[in-house]
Structure formats: C-alpha cells, structure tokens
Amino acid sequence: MSMTLALRRSIQATPERIATVFYQRRQSFRTFGDRVARLAGVLQSLGMGRGDRVGMLGVNSDRWLEVLMGVWWGGGVLNPVNTRWSVPEIVYSLDDCDTGILVVDDHFLDRVEGIRASAKRPPVFIYAGEGRAPEGMPSLAALIDAATPVEDADRAGEDLACILYTGGTTGFPKGVMHSHWTLWAIGIQRFAQTPMPEGSIALHVAPLFHMGGIGRALVQFIAGETHVLATAFDAREVLQTIERERVTDVLLVPTMLQALITHPEFDCFDLGSLQRMVYGASPIAEPVLERAMALLPGVAFTHSYGMTELGSATSNPPTNHGAEGRASGLSRSAGRANVGVIVKVVDANGTELPRGEVGELIVRGPNLMRGYWNKPEETARVLRDGWLYTGDGARMDEGGHIFIVDRLKDMIVSGGENVYSAEVENVIARHPAVQACAVIAVPHAQWGEAVHAVVVRKPGAQLDDAALHAHCRGAIAGYKCPKSIEFRESLPLSAAGKVLKRELRERHWAGQSRQVS
Template sequence: MFVPFSVMDFLDRATTVYADRIGLVDEPDQVADSWDSLSYGEVGVRARAMAAKLDALGIAPGERVGIVSHNSARLATAFFGVSGFGRVLVPINFRLSPPEVAYIVEHSGCRVLYVDPEISDSLRSVECEHKFVIGDDDDLLLTGVEPAPWEADEAATATINYTSGTTARPKGVQITHRNIWVNATTFAMHAGLTDRDVYLHTLPMFHANGWGMPFAAAGLGIPQIVLRKVDGAEILRRVERHGGTYMCAAPAVVNSVLDAAATWDGPIPGRDRVRLICAGAPPPTKTVVRMEEELGWEFIQIYGLTETSPLLTINRSRAEWDDLSRDERAAKLVRAGAPALGVTLKTDESGEVLARSNVVLEGYWEQPEETERALGDGWFHTGDGGSIGDDGYLTIADRKKDVIITGGENVSSIEVEDAIFSHPEVAEVAVIGVPSDKWGETIKALVVRVPDSQLTEADLIAYCKSKVAGYKSPTSVEFRDELVRTATGKLQKFKLREPYWEGRERQVN
C-alpha cells in the first residue's frame, strides 16, 4: 500500500488524539490581537478556516501564499491551513528590507500576502494581488465553510523558503511534503520527543519552517509556546511558566540565556529537563560547558541547511561519553554530528561536504541552472568544507560558499558588497565574516575609498543599512589602501579572513 505523505498528517493526528490538549500558546504581546491558548482541536478549526478563505479568493492548489511575520500562532497555523490544503506557503524573513520582500513576492509569484502589523507601514510599497495585514481575522479566516479537499501529493512543493545563498539575489528552496515529513519524524526521533514535552519557539518559524518543529510537535501532541522576540530572561520565564522542555536556537540565543541566568533570582528553570538544539555555527566548547554547569540544560548540536529541511546530522551526548569530563564531552559535541537516519554524507576531492537524503530540496524555484549546479550529479553540494572521522562524525572546517552565518542567519557577502559598492565614495570592497563571541560570526567590510574621500565607518554602515536588512550590514569597516588580488584579478577571501581567525581550528565560529 502506498499512502502519500502530507504535512496535514501531523495536524490530523493532533486533532484526532490530542484535540482537547493545548496546542498553541500565542505570544501575549502580539501587535495583532493574540490568539491566546488554542487546543489542537481549535488549531484544526482555524487551519480549515484559513484554507476556506483561500478557496474564496480563488487560490488554487500549487499557487503561492506569502507571509511576513514574527513568530505567532497565525504563522504556525498557516503551515497547515496553506500547505496542508495544497497551496505553497512562502514564509518570508520579517527582517528583510522592502525591496528584498518585494523581490521574493514577485519571484515566487505570490497571489496572497499576509503582513505582520508591526512592519505593515514599512512594507506598504510591496504589492500583491491580495494583501492583508495580519490581525483582521475576517481577512485571514472564513469560518463556517468547509474547505475544498486536496488529494495529497507528497512530491508537491509545500513551501518555498528563500535563502541568501551565494548570489546577490536569494534563491527559493522548494521543500516538498515528503521532505517535511521525513525531516520532522527523524528529527523527533533523534531528539527523543514525546507527548510529555513542551516546545518553546525561540527559533523564527520562517527559518527553514522552524526546522520542522511545528510539524513534529503537532504530530506528537506537544504544546507549542510562541515567543515573538528573543530575550534571554524571557526564555527563562517561559520555561518556568509553561514547563518548557526543549527549544531550537542559534548560538547567540545560548549566550543570551547564559547572560540572563547570571542575574536570575532563584533556581534556574528547567534544570535537568531542558534540551537546547543548536545550529548555525557551533559555539565554543566553553559555552557548552557553561550550559551544563550553569543551566543544567542538555546541549544538542545539529548541522543542516534550508535546502535539507534542514536536518543532516545530529550530535547528542551518548552513553560512551558518560565518563568523560565536561570539557572532553563538550569538545565532541561541537562537531556537526553523525548522519541522521536516512542521510548519506561524503566529501569530494576538494573537501566539500555532499549529502543524499529524502530531506534534500526538490530544486530552486525558477532557477534551473542553480538546481543543476546543486543536484546535477545526484548529490546535494552543501558548499561547506569538512571532514568525516572514522566514527562517522562530520566536522565543518571552512565555508566554501561565500556565506557568513551571523546569529544563525545566512548572509551573502556578495549581496552586502553590492550594497556598499553602490556608494559613490567606495572604490573597492570585500566583505568577510570575523569571529564574534555573541553572534558566532559578524560582518566586516574591507574598503578602499576613492581619492580624497572623507567617508567614515559610521556613515558607510548607515548607508548599507538603507540598502539591505540591518543584520546584513557590517558591524565594522576597515579602510585600506588596496585589496591584494591574484594575477587574474581575483580576491582570495580565505587570505583576507586568515588574520582574524588565526589560532582557530575552524574558519567558522
């Protein structure tokens, strides 16, 4: 028997088995009216009402629906109300500039766009056939009407997630129902999730579909606590108030929790109960040790990409490491990890990490050349350099793609260079990632000014922020007389990075 996978399988199980259990606890400080606490039965009702609204708008299966939103119960529900009924959800990073959002809406062909009220004014210029501000639920939901059924197709695109990649324009990653299904179930298994867990959404839901956790949590009846904006003290408060047991986060979030714990009044919430799943770039070993000592939380490292749904590897402490010291165990845990179930990894002659799995993307939306480049030989080319040990564990050593990961967000150095170079007083520019204890990496611009220019660091950073999202702008600018190039005129980024990474084993932090 063959029954095609669908993202709706996860919510269907939740509404069947856990209909009366709290499924979503919305952020109480939503700019739109909060949905407060919803049972999984109520989540199911609202997902169907969302699908009915799209029926009424004439949005057919396969057509794209964009949403630009901070974490919210509405966004979590959209994974099912949109994708679960055959449309394609396009979750868009709320930190992007209006031109960046406009490009994604146009490139993906969105017919509907939902915008968070906090950013609706700034995105006023972004056009779409049907555009709504989240919060007026008459525009989001059509209650009392049964949505049209959709015959599941596991090969159909469920979401298109835009990633900066290595080009100035973002690429639309086509993730299928099968990709999501396999990622969510294997991730849940490796993380040891059960219906006794409580999930805290510290990770932006737009980011690789919240790493698949909205699906995994629903399928297991796990209450999901929405956190709109990351704050270390607030994370501790939510863990205490709701009994949180696990969360996903970039290293910067780990640091914010450790900082908040230093002034926390009373026992640290979640001790010996919380596991924090980290990705983006592994934190220093001392951070892992501090988590264990100061928080009493379990640290789990994963590695993956938006293109892989995202789980490729997982690194969780195992029985063989129980007798190791904290420092020894931490040194093992900051590796990328062992392949997840169903994932095959290898490195090619250049050291690039290649992967095969059912979690690998279908392709890049409307970019066949990029798709062929990434998948043409039957392996997904990650663009990351690394090595695989005799024990099967992957270690990422360098980034072959020209991407900087800062605070868990991918930033194309080419895109930032384009923005800076558009300044009339910039003659040359190279953008690199340099180590940052807070963000893992931060962005530095190496700039040659035109003759007689008085351009300052502050002026250039402000100018860049007017062109691209703030998190993509450099945090520092170093002015130079020249940028050394090869005989063919090429910049060698690895040589530019070397002085800043000297003494470190990895060229990613």
C-alpha cells in the first residue's frame, strides 16, 4: 500500500470534490493533485532522491498537506518538524536523519539563519509563505507554477514514509520510522474506529507534525473527503470554523476540548453539523467530558489511546460514553484493541497477567513503527518479538477494556505533548549552579500534567526560578521547561543511589486514583 494511492483514487473518482479549505482558499482534488505532482518534480530537481528526507517547518495549512503528499509522490521521506522546538532541537532532528531540504512558512522564518549556521549540512530552504520570498529562498508557489507534473514514484509497502521525532529517554529526540504500510494501517484502523459517510468534513487543529494530527489527515485522505485547516488552536476560531464550513469531524486533545466548551461565546455558534469527535493524547477529566457531552448531545465521542510509535492502539467508542457506560466506569477506560491489533498486560518478564492485575501494556499489529532512526539499542528495548512495549502501566477487565493507571517510563504528558524527564534534567544539570536535579509530572488543572523540577544548588551558589527558567528556554521548547521549581537541600536516593522519584511525586498526587492525568 502507498499513501499516495488514496489521493490518486480521489483524483480519479471525485476530481471536483473540495480537497482542502484554508480560510478563503479552496481547491479541488484535481487541483490539489496537480500541485502535488508538480511539487514532487520540484523536490526531485532540488536533489530529493528515493528515500531522501525533506523537512516541513510550518503551521497547519493546505500547503502543509501539499508538502506531505508531494514528498511521497516524488519518492522521498517526510520529516515533520515540531514547531514548538528551539533551534538546537530542530537542528538535531535535521542532522540526525540528514534532511536535505527544509520547507519553511512565514511563522518560522526567524529560525532559518540559526538553522543554517549550526546544521552540519545546511538544508536547501524553500519558502512556503503567503508573501514575497526572502532573499536567497525560492518560493514554493513560484516553483510549483513553473514545474511540470511528474509520475507518482509509487513507493509503497515497507518503503520508509516519514520520521516523526519524539522525546528521548536519554535526553535526545528519537526518530520514529513509519513505512507506507504502517501509515496505511494507522489510517485504516482509525477509519474503522470512526466510520465517516460521504460528505464528511474534518477540521485539523491538532498540529500536523504530531502523530495525532497527521494520522487524522491520513484518515481523511483514505476517505477521500474534505480537509479544513486552521493554523493553530483558538477556541473562538474553531467554533466559528465549525459553523462556517459545516464541519462534521474533529480531533482534539482534552485541553482543547476544555477551552472550547468553556469559551464565553460557545452558545453563540451553530455547531449542529458536528457529528463525531475523537479526543486523545492524554486522559480527560470526567467533569470536562460530561460537560462536553451535555453541550454537544448530537456528537459521538470516541477516546483514542496511542503514541507516536504506533498511532492508535485502543479506542473507547461512543457506546461507552452514554449513561450506562458512565455508570459502569467504561467511559474512563481506553477502550478495546483496535481492528487488527492485539494488546496484552504483562509482568516484568513479559508474561501475561490475569485480568484486573496491573502490568505493562504491550501492543502488536501492522501499525507498529519500524524502529528508531539510527538507534538500534533503544529500538530493541521497546520492540521485542513483534510486540511494542508502551511503558504504560495498565489493567484489563474481563471484557478486554484497557484502563491506564500509571506511567512506567519517565515521561510527562502536558497538554498532549510528550516531555521526557531526562531531556529536561540534562538541560537543568548544565547550569553551573546546579548540583543535582530531578524532573517529575505533577497534576495540572488545564494541561493535565505539568513539568516540575526539584533542584539542589551547589554549596554557596545563587539560583532562583527566573534564572533557571531563562537557562532552560535557551535550550528547549517552552512546553518542556519547568512550570514550577522546588529547591531542596538533597534528593531522596535508593540504596543503589538512584533518585526516588515516586517519593518526590507522592505529595503532589496524594488522593488521586491514578498516577497520571
């Protein structure tokens, strides 16, 4: 299977159907397909060979989707760059997988010189904005207009399609490799989980560089239906867009959903077109879900549990969100395994545990990543005998429903973004006044979890919150920086000298039914 196959089907079967809506700009599948074929030729002329990496640094837009499909049409591999990263983080990902071309929109032009100055092999930059191209950067629009369409390179199956960078347990991001086959499986599984009738219109507000965002786009391409794109999440704009474009489908992280239903103008918009809402990336607070269902009674809610390494593993369908599901507690589950997926809860030796006992959730299916780019040891730790070890603590009931209860790996999920403690700790430890530190997750009303740093100063050293925050912001993205800092004389240690993070977490999580939010 090839991800371009879905686009070719739409060009053939419904060429005049609207493919993308980006504010006032609309284009049919015929027009979109022609631009994709031209863009593929442009990328090839700039040096993209089969399997070569091309980066996209930009907010959600129709041009983003053109680059997505254009890279694949031309035979390349997409590196979707996290727009919240600092320049050093961006450069690391470009260097790590040797990205030769980087498409940049208006929002990130200020990063170009920093990237050019520090990348091992500065990429060829292409401007994909709405204005005049900066000096020295060719315009994507002009290049496409002058190009000749090329044939689909028809890379498919196990051919590499994209490298999605996620946080690293060793302090460095990991490039998650997905083939055309795994992406196709992810899209088909999501399509099976939330079937869409003809005429479905999806609003993309989750960032497309995330698996959640790109996975939702794949579903829409497979369905051959319309994509509506917003540059970023703004509650009022989302409400306005749903009304204006008669949106039927949307994927939101819980923080977005909460902002939507608590917006003071919520009742001012006609949301009657909305039929399906998928939420995921982090668990949702029950009061938020109950209020959302009360305010949107005609909408079918689905919870999707997954991660970058596998897309979606389980789904909790609309039937579990009704009164009976809430009464039985099934609304709080992550649902059952998706179509074509098997899940198990195992002990430290990999032995399956009896129903109701807590262990590590492991997953098997055609949607699993092909490994981490150039990281065989880390790949071997999570991919074992065909199973992906999620690092999440869970239990399974007699009906096969999964309940996530704890996080076994040292990761924080804040507003749907994954933050690895080791990465933040490495940055904090580089401050000359820091003797020791530990980073943990603490509950947060808006973001679910927040990054909390516990720091021990060197004897006689001066260091306050403001100075440490400034230090962190110079090295990592803002969402990874500590939201709160606690200074201590020492850290609790085990007999083996390891920091006892569970002790640090105890007072923050006391009274909580689970150790994740």
